[in-house]
Amino acid sequence: MAAPLIEAEGLTRVYEMRRGLFGKVTPVRAVDGVSLKVLPGESLGIVGESGSGKSTLGRMLLGIDPAQAGTVTFEGEPMPAFGTVEWRALRAKMQLVYQDPLAALDRRLTIAAQIREPLDIHNVLASEERTARVEALMTAVGLRSDQADRYPHELSGGQRQRAVIARALAARPKLIVCDEPVSALDVSIQAQVVNMLRDLQEDNGIAMVFISHDLKVVRNIADRVAVMYLGRIVEEASSDVIFASPRHPYTQALVSSVPVPGQPLKGRMILQGEPPNPASRPSGCAFHPRCPLATALCRNVVPELRTLGDGRTAACHLVEGANAPIAA
Numbered sequence: 001m002a003a004p005l006i007e008a009e010g011l012t013r014v015y016e017m018r019r020g021l022f023g024k025v026t027p028v029r030a031v032d033g034v035s036l037k038v039l040p041g042e043s044l045g046i047v048g049e050s051g052s053g054k055s056t057l058g059r060m061l062l063g064i065d066p067a068q069a070g071t072v073t074f075e076g077e078p079m080p081a082f083g084t085v086e087w088r089a090l091r092a093k094m095q096l097v098y099q100d101p102l103a104a105l106d107r108r109l110t111i112a113a114q115i116r117e118p119l120d121i122h123n124v125l126a127s128e129e130r131t132a133r134v135e136a137l138m139t140a141v142g143l144r145s146d147q148a149d150r151y152p153h154e155l156s157g158g159q160r161q162r163a164v165i166a167r168a169l170a171a172r173p174k175l176i177v178c179d180e181p182v183s184a185l186d187v188s189i190q191a192q193v194v195n196m197l198r199d200l201q202e203d204n205g206i207a208m209v210f211i212s213h214d215l216k217v218v219r220n221i222a223d224r225v226a227v228m229y230l231g232r233i234v235e236e237a238s239s240d241v242i243f244a245s246p247r248h249p250y251t252q253a254l255v256s257s258v259p260v261p262g263q264p265l266k267g268r269m270i271l272q273g274e275p276p277n278p279a280s281r282p283s284g285c286a287f288h289p290r291c292p293l294a295t296a297l298c299r300n301v302v303p304e305l306r307t308l309g310d311g312r313t314a315a316c317h318l319v320e321g322a323n324a325p326i327a328a
Helices: 053-062 087-094 111-121 126-138 157-169 187-204 215-221 240-242 249-258 297-299
Strands: 007-016 025-038 043-047 069-072 095-098 175-179 206-212 223-227 232-238
Touching: 007 053, 007 126, 025 232, 043 053, 043 215, 043 240, 053 157, 053 175, 053 206, 069 087, 087 095, 087 111, 087 297, 095 157, 095 249, 157 187, 157 249, 187 206, 187 215, 206 215, 215 240, 223 240, 232 249, 240 249
Parallel strands: 043 206, 043 223, 095 175, 175 206
Antiparallel strands: 007 025, 007 069, 223 232
């Protein structure tokens, strides 16, 4: 097996939340001891409800949000400290595709100028070759040549996201992190952008971390899927395995909520209540207040992420082994 392109071990990120002007400061563990790896050319989907820590984890992988515990290595080397010369040089190899393309683009610069910007910053290609590279990128993402001199407000949402993707690919990165890149787009445009991302990834051999709460999109683009709940990974496996036989009760609930064309929603697992407050994490398994299978063990002991026989990892007391069903 190839060595991981990027690997995280025990990542932890704690924010401080204050209630009111003079209220007590409460620590919030947005990411809590997460470990994962991404191979060259592989696509890893990270899914979970809003507030589960997906976006924070994505920024930590890029070194934008420094970890308070744990490590990130890229190509076998530790991630440089945020803002250093070494960290800035590494931006050419790893890029972020933002959720809101209008906020990610500079409204004062034309689309072509913004796609070219990474080439100028990292001194990629000769000056005369950069214009041709910008034109090739615009064609690759489905933008017309006459749109090169337009400003972000003159494009549609889907076109702006294509420009953001073209800019992310400009310096030929080895890793891109996509943070909910299609959630703000219409469904028909979502499919176009996802298919385009998948084709560009395969054509260029880029590794990708795709963050989303939309399981239909993740199933279409990810080789492996990691499921997050309240800052922790509760299950990880290949995309086919996760969607064919989810083992963790939370994963089962997520997968059962995905509609299948032509089939009624039978056997759907509907979770009760809202996700717990991260500032007041439940004892034991964080999912136990909403889990219909929870036992006294679940309420008192935090389950460890264990490796199962089918290449899957799961953090659940009720998952005994690779072939054992979840105990009721």
